[in-house]
Amino acid sequence: MSAVAHREAATGGLWSRMSLGQKQVIWAWGFLAVPLVFYAVIRFWPTFQAFYLSVTDWTITRPASYVGLENYKRLFADPLFWEVFRNTFMYLILGTPISLLISFVVAYYLDRVRFMHSFIRALYFLPFLTTAAAMAWVWRWFYQPVPIGVINDILAGLGIPQQPFLRSTSQALPAVLAPAVWAGLGFQIIIFLAGLRAIPVTYYEAARIDGLSEGAILRKITIPLLKPTLVFLVVFSSIGFLRIFDQVYNINSNDPGGPLNSTKPLVLMIYQTAFSSYEMGYAAAQTVVLFMILLVISLVQLRLMRDR
Amino acid sequence: MATIELDRLVKRYGQTTVVHGIDLSIQDGEFVVLVGPSGCGKSTTLRMIAGLEEISGGEIRIANRVVNDLQPKDRNIAMVFQNYAIYPHMTVAENIAFGLYRSTLSKSEKRQRVEQAAETLGLSHLLERRPSALSGGQRQRVAIGRAMVRDPAAFLFDEPLSNLDAQLRTQMRIEIKRLHHRLGTTSVFVTHDQVEAMTMADRIVVMRDGHILQVGTPLELYEKPVDVFTARFIGSPTMNLLPATLKEGGAELSTGGLIRVSPPSAPRADVLIGARPQDLVPSSPDTPGLTVSGNVVVVETLGSETLVHIENAGQTIIGSAPGRQIPKVGEHLTLHAPLDRLYCFDKSTEKALAIR
Structure with a gap:
């Protein structure tokens, strides 16, 4: 009995072979991904960009070049x-x-x-x-x-x-x-x-x-x-x-x-x-x-x- | 310690009257339980004694002093609340010491009082803990400790056991009872649980819709309920009530069968015959009394006894069999209660009638 069931599960796709816990994790991260990407692009990336800009002399008209702690x-x-x-x-x-x-x-x-x-x-x-x-x-x-x-x-x-x-x-x-x-x-x-x-x-x-x-x-x-x-x-x-x-x-x-x-x-x-x-x-x-x-x-x- | 007297006590909220001029006299050192369904005015009455609710009419006397217009703090009472009302930001010791807030005792004397109260309640090892680290029963004991430490004229309990689980409730019930025996302080206890009332009270006050229905010892209420409400409220499971008609020579049940009772002084037509499940047992009807028979529909095995529900002419009647004698569902069973264990109530006024 169990051998048959096992074989059936094994023949299914990757998804059907995963445990309930693994599926829940995938769903959770699937939903979290959208706000996460949004936050990373809209919030975190500009924040790190600001840290980087603070050690440059960028003035819009001139490309940024590294000036250390000059600012x-x-x-x-x-x-x-x-x-x-x-x-x-x-x-x-x-x-x-x-x-x-x-x-x-x-x-x-x-x-x-x-x-x-x-x-x-x-x-x-x-x-x-x-x-x-x-x-x-x-x-x-x-x-x-x-x-x-x-x-x-x-x-x-x-x-x-x-x-x-x-x-x-x-x-x-x-x-x-x-x-x-x-x-x-x-x-x-x-x-x-x-x-x-x-x-x-x-x-x-x-x-x-x-x-x-x-x-x-x-x-x-x-x-x-x-x-x-x-x-x-x-x-x-x-x-x-x-x-x-x-x-x-x-x-x-x-x-x-x-x-x-x-x-x-x-x-x-x-x-x-x-x-x-x-x-x-x-x-x-x-x-x-x-x-x-x-x-x-x-x-x-x-x-x-x-x-x- | 003190007596508490309520004299034509009234409470109104706007147009609604919730307590209708009740009278009650509580003896010094007595443990009185106010019991009734929710909304019957029992908590309001207690809160008026405490001074948390203003009195709309009548008088309250504590130790023969009229306290109608006194602040709660000037009434020398202590109160224990359903949700304990112990402060989460203070330790157990600080919470208990809060009862002594207004006392003029020295610091060391206060400390001693707190330790004494903690010892009595078995809280000594928890004095430095915060309430969040305590179980429900321990929290309630802290609340009692805070009430005790001041040595008040009276304890007022507002459903203090309702938030505890069944086992803890039974245990706390006994603890409060023992504490009362030791301290001998006048206590008023509000509950909606008739078992609590029966097991703890010196006297029970049954309330309904802002009126006192009956005051008496637990056994008086059980044996001689004055009306249908008290009869059904006290005792578990509730009393069976069978409609009957009073006639010459006895009461004739509407389901058939005559009970030979001496008719009451003023004969009335329609009555209810009451029999407690504990008195209604499977036996042969050789003595005069109530006999009902029918098919068993439900059996509740409690171990000490077995509750048997039988169907008799469309009405379910609960009787009891000994613990080890368990009837089968569907079986035909005859239950019998002796004449001196029966109750009789007027059907229209629901007042008790003397039939014995």
Whole structure:
């Protein structure tokens, strides 16, 4: 019996001689192949290409030739790079904590609101759907002097002197950051709300019976249990602020990154090096540096915030 | 330790009333089980005692003190939840110590209390573990430890065994019972499982649709159910109910046959005659009582006894045979229950009638 069955199987094609496990593997890789090829061609190959370009002096008009670490030496000696570097980190260390704090407070209280809950949540989410260009235009008007600018109107009404905002080298960066924070709030609130909802109600009830105050519940139960959500949002929003570009580019379109480079982030510098000066090799080196910064910061954050 | 009194307790959600003015008095040190199908208001009642739900009407007194408007923390009660409610980011010791959050004891005294509770519950070797490393039964013990450590006036249990598997449930049932014997703390236990209620309770409170149907010891409920609902709810498998008509000299079953019972004080026409499967055994009808016969349709062998389902005039009746005597399916069988083991209920009001 078994000999006959064996012979029959052996006479079939290669496919019929394979075990069920082998067939499953082939099917799985068959399906995975499409996104894999796409990723390799669209993502990974250009990434490696950027690494290669960063050690060449390619400028579109001239073929690329190997220059070693020349681009990196030039970058680290460039005072503009260090200013941009400082700006980028200002966006990060101001933007991440401020946006997380505001979105947590909003989510924490919105979670308790039953009246028009979905509508309010939708309102908060709306800026996230808006294009950065439109948003930047509106905020640019907000920052205008009296009588156009709403903010200066209010300040004037309160008897406070008018502020230059986007025209001042010290105020411009926070003024650009504000709409960026505002735009990201909706997303962060939704994620925080989901995190809050995932905490079982009985945890709070047990805490109430044990006599914890609202503050103690927040400190000892809510925030520790929100940690996975918090880690995700910190990493996600840090990457967002390190890569800030469209908010800056659009709010000051006649002098992007100005005044006097005081709002210019790294990505904008890369953009200008590549597509205004056409120094592709130099821009690629900047990209590699940005990549390293993102990688290091993300890894450090994950390390610090993992189980402690 | 304390007494708990419910006085015309009402709970309304908007237009819907879920607890209809119930009265209950729980003695100091008593273990009371609230039992009923889901949605009967038992959990709501417990949560009102705990202070987690506001009271819409009536009064709750714990240790003779009205607690209607007191915060849960000021009622000196401890609660054990169905999903344990122990915190995943804290160790077992920290979780148990959480019960002492408001206590003014010194650190070493708290530590001692925690260790004592852990010892009682057999958790001593697990104190530094996280809940994720514990089994379901151990987690529930941690929750009980957190409740115990404070030495509360009363324990409130909200279906604490429902998330455990059958074997563990039986074991935890005994552990909670033994713990109650040792501590002697007043306990209110909510469950939908009548076996849990029967095995654990000093007194059982049967609830349905926001009303208390009957309060009594497990045996009282088993022997003298006041209505059809309690009769069917308590005992497993459920009581057989056979429609009958009361007549001069006895009750005539709708399937034929007369049971010689002394008619109740106020004669009623239609009744239900009840017989528990355990009382309905294969035997010859030499004593007065209920006799039914029919073909065996299903046999459930339990080892200690054998449940026999027979078909009698379109109705399936469950009886029991001794463990080693297993009737065959299709066999004709006569079951008999003595007169003093029968129950009688008014068919329209479903209230029990005295027939003995």
